[in-house]
Amino acid sequence: MTIEVTRSACVGAGQCVLVADDLFDQDDDGLVMLIEEDPREDRVDSARRAASLCPARAIQVRE
Amino acid sequence: MTDPSSPADHIRCPVTGYTLPSDGTPLQPSPFFAERRQDGRVHPLRYADGHVGKLVTDHALARAVLSDQRFSQLPRRFPLGPADPAPPSVTADDLRALASGDLLILDGAKHDRIRKTIRSRFTVKAARGHRETIRAIAAEQVDILLAQPKPADLTEHVAEPISARVHAHVLGIPAERVQDYIQHYVHGSSAQATVDFVREIVGYRRTEPGDNVISDLVDSGLTDDEVVGLAAVLMSSGRDSVAYTIATTTVALLTHPEQRQRLTDNPSVAPAVIEEFMRYSTMFVALFPRTATEDLEIDGVRFQAGDSVSVSPVSANRDAERFPEPERFDLGRDAFGHLAFGFGPHGCAGQQLARVEITEAIGALFSRVPSLALVDAEQLRPLPFAHVVPTYRAGAVVVDW
Numbered sequence: 001m002t003i004e005v006t007r008s009a010c011v012g013a014g015q016c017v018l019v020a021d022d023l024f025d026q027d028d029d030g031l032v033m034l035i036e037e038d039p040r041e042d043r044v045d046s047a048r049r050a051a052s053l054c055p056a057r058a059i060q061v062r063e
Numbered sequence: 064m065t066d067p068s069s070p071a072d073h074i075r076c077p078v079t080g081y082t083l084p085s086d087g088t089p090l091q092p093s094p095f096f097a098e099r100r101q102d103g104r105v106h107p108l109r110y111a112d113g114h115v116g117k118l119v120t121d122h123a124l125a126r127a128v129l130s131d132q133r134f135s136q137l138p139r140r141f142p143l144g145p146a147d148p149a150p151p152s153v154t155a156d157d158l159r160a161l162a163s164g165d166l167l168i169l170d171g172a173k174h175d176r177i178r179k180t181i182r183s184r185f186t187v188k189a190a191r192g193h194r195e196t197i198r199a200i201a202a203e204q205v206d207i208l209l210a211q212p213k214p215a216d217l218t219e220h221v222a223e224p225i226s227a228r229v230h231a232h233v234l235g236i237p238a239e240r241v242q243d244y245i246q247h248y249v250h251g252s253s254a255q256a257t258v259d260f261v262r263e264i265v266g267y268r269r270t271e272p273g274d275n276v277i278s279d280l281v282d283s284g285l286t287d288d289e290v291v292g293l294a295a296v297l298m299s300s301g302r303d304s305v306a307y308t309i310a311t312t313t314v315a316l317l318t319h320p321e322q323r324q325r326l327t328d329n330p331s332v333a334p335a336v337i338e339e340f341m342r343y344s345t346m347f348v349a350l351f352p353r354t355a356t357e358d359l360e361i362d363g364v365r366f367q368a369g370d371s372v373s374v375s376p377v378s379a380n381r382d383a384e385r386f387p388e389p390e391r392f393d394l395g396r397d398a399f400g401h402l403a404f405g406f407g408p409h410g411c412a413g414q415q416l417a418r419v420e421i422t423e424a425i426g427a428l429f430s431r432v433p434s435l436a437l438v439d440a441e442q443l444r445p446l447p448f449a450h451v452v453p454t455y456r457a458g459a460v461v462v463d464w
Contacts, residue, residue, distance in 0.1 A: 011407070013410055014187040015399075
């Protein structure tokens with residue numbers, strides 16, 4: 001299970017940080033930064049949730 | 064023309080298009096929206112200039128339209144008001160400046176270039192960095208409310224001043240000019256006086272930079288026009304919606320004692336609770352319309368080039384497909400994914416700040432004033448739309464304690 005982010009698509013809405021601030025952060029420009037690209041099993045649902053809430057589809061969770 | 068033998072078709076698809084219903088309240092949307100969600104995914108909507116465009120009422124399609132860059136913010140067309148709203152009466156130089164930085168009428172790369180200059184000020188971390196200041200402002204305003212003769216208007220003494228003072232603080236309007244800001248933007252003044260005020264504040268921050276948005280803007284590489292236009296849109300956007308949400312959420316809590324009890328039992332307002340406040344008290348009956356720039360299809364729904372499309376966050380946030388039992392105000396639900404802040408590249412830039420403001424305002428009110436009780440609220444009755452974009456204003460919320 002890995003998380004990928006597409007920073008060029010990010011619009012800086014911050015939804016990912018709201019629901020999973022142990023996996024995602026925002027840099028000084030407000031763009032997504034991946035803290036943990038290989039989340040523990042119990043964080044996978046949060047990663048998927050962040051991906052589904054992202055208004056720019058900038059987060060992908062891959063099997 | 065409709066076929067008279069099939070009246071149901073007439074209801075589904077009136078040739079002239081629907082007009083937006085005026086029988087909703089901020090907490091009880093018009094039944095029109097639940098009916099539309101039952102009878103299809105897009106609905107003909109008549110705009111003030113006679114254009115018959117489309118209204119989107121379900122959550123999934125609303126989300127898809129708002130994040131699809133094949134829609135433009137132009138032409139600026141409204142479902143209410145005059146066919147062609149007059150431009151503000153300001154000088155030609157001011158009109159040009161206002162348009163150049165107005166995020167609401169820009170698309171694509173130009174929009175992104177301008178919006179990028181403010182993103183760092185509105186991250187989750189930056190917004191939370193203002194929490195102590197916001198908490199102090201909220202506490203002061205609750206004290207001011209409690210100093211009033213009873214009953215008193217919570218919108219006037221708490222909701223409006225908290226949103227205006229925080230807005231001013233974050234943008235960089237100096238303390239001694241906050242009352243003028245409130246005069247221009249809350250009480251209202253002429254368009255020219257308002258833009259003169261924006262220019263004055265921008266000029267001040269050129270010589271007296273500080274740790275705030277406008278100081279960033281003057282140093283961002285934007286043109287002088289773009290700085291003034293963006294500063295103007297930031298001074299006006301979001302302030303009234305935060306006031307509205309504080310006022311409307313208070314009414315929701317005071318009319319749902321069991322939910323209020325949940326809040327009282329857990330006074331540190333949890334992040335998920337804020338999302339339910341936003342979902343249930345959504346301000347925008349419809350957003351600024353988007354217009355399809357080409358023939359396109361989303362999820363089997365077709366839009367033609369030139370179709371103006373209004374998305375209804377109020378309706379999408381009551382879509383049972385996304386939020387089970389949507390009419391229930393339930394602080395225990397997962398309300399993330401609501402569209403109260405819009406969605407996509409034009410979603411509310413200040414939404415993280417708004418979350419902190421609403422958290423602190425509601426937290427201060429209900430922890431400091433356990434006896435707070437509703438006497439009356441304009442929001443319990445249908446209100447006229449406040450703008451050519453269909454929203455409500457924060458009506459008077461009269462409380463006792």
